[in-house]
Amino acid sequence: MSPYLALDFGGTRSRAALLDDDMRLIRRAEMRSRVSDGPDAVLHRLVKLAKSVTDAAVAPATIGIAAPGPLDTKAGLIIKAETLPGWSQVPIAAALSDAFAGVPAFVENDANLGALAEYHLGAGQGADPLIYLTISTGIGGGAIIGGEIFSGAGGHAIEPGHMRLTLPDGSIRRLEELASGTALGNSARHRLTRGAKPSILREMDRIDGQAVGEAALAGDALALDCVREAGTWLGMGLVNLMHLFNPAAIILGGSVMKLGDLFLGPARKFIAEHILYEGFVPDNVLRPAKLGDDVCLVGAALHARHSLAL
């Protein structure tokens, strides 16, 4: 069988891989995206990256592309993205297909592809509906319903990071402003400025999600407060997802999940206190993601293979 080419194009880094029929990575390459260079230069570099993992003598069967949304998946376009300033209606699928002599190329939202990969080969096998959340700088998400990517009427679902919640001061925030790595950094800076609680973070130059996470893992009380607060907000997001989708599994990935029960414990507590009834919390509904950093490459290859077969 011909191998499958997959690309994961992100605002910061991009990856390419060649996968075999069992969706194992045969070859893999990575680069900085440098999106500020503009679409033409970036597409050129993406093609070079893709060529670096393929064998010139063996055309891939399909090209799967993971990209940040919003996308026009039918036309293969990146419409725009918060992480891609100035990009508009960029024909990423055609650019890759053309570079590989017309091999069919399919673009899909990166978090949707993460959901698909975890559903077929990761922590959520057979779990339907499945919700996938990736919690790092922001919070992305995807859903599988009836075995297929669920993308709603216009292809824009699901965006759980953009769920609106109200703070105690009355201001309105997105879930990803309250329960992401960015939230951990913001919360710590706020606590360091407003309070006098001792913390190893006071000696650090850069207070970001990673620094707060490491401090929490080292037992720093102020950092632990931040993680507990973010985990509680995550719990509210999860309760809302459970009441709306009644998922068989919610797969949790992304760098913030390295905090484990420090982060998930408060979320579980919130769920126990606020869920309507136990039918909304099937056994083992919250599961750590299994496929790691290459989840979107696997999802892109799976999706392209499936799309070609349709």
Next chain:
Amino acid sequence: MSPYLALDFGGTRSRAALLDDDMRLIRRAEMRSRVSDGPDAVLHRLVKLAKSVTDAAVAPATIGIAAPGPLDTKAGLIIKAETLPGWSQVPIAAALSDAFAGVPAFVENDANLGALAEYHLGAGQGADPLIYLTISTGIGGGAIIGGEIFSGAGGHAIEPGHMRLTLPDGSIRRLEELASGTALGNSARHRLTRGAKPSILREMDRIDGQAVGEAALAGDALALDCVREAGTWLGMGLVNLMHLFNPAAIILGGSVMKLGDLFLGPARKFIAEHILYEGFVPDNVLRPAKLGDDVCLVGAALHARHSLAL
């Protein structure tokens, strides 16, 4: 063709109807449910109500039953319900089927059937995904995805009224505590007690959602404040539904919708301010329900006919 029998069993009132093949009501009857009499007495009365709309000589083709959740739809049981204190594992489908010599009976969540009816014959024809909200004492909801009722892994989806939101004082509330008829009554009583704003409601014995709604329609400023506040919370709920389901249509029914733009205007304003991008707000996405009080009877008949054909 044999006609279809439908029942809509509610905590306060129950309805029965006989419908023809075009889902038009041939005959209809209604009664108070008096659920505190217990399941046996109530099931007995439901059978009598059903008999009152059917012709003894012509067996119905199917029996469709709308009931409050949670249900075990496969076994035809009401598991329990907030509005049915003391009810547990009540075999409502078997009770009706037995009374009609084994005619197949199917029970489904009432709001899910409302969604199905509006999707096939009401305001949401062809709109997929479709979300249906019924906003009266509480907020119920249903979803249609891929032309079918979406009920999640355990049959419990969707419960938009149980979406958790935080008040400015830090307390956590359900959407239905903030944007329903009950919310209007609570909000008005709070404002009447805490403030001195003049209001026609001050002369009323009973300050409930209906009284507040009528006062708002008559131009009462305090009542209008309550409606505006509830409409804003509804907007937050709708934004979250849009970001999660990207629905082609959200159909809004229930008694509070009689307030029209007084209620929906603030919701629309919130959506315009908080939606991620315009792809989440397709043309005509918010639509008033069309099928009125009999929506669940129509949905129950449709669902039973469809279930028999499977």
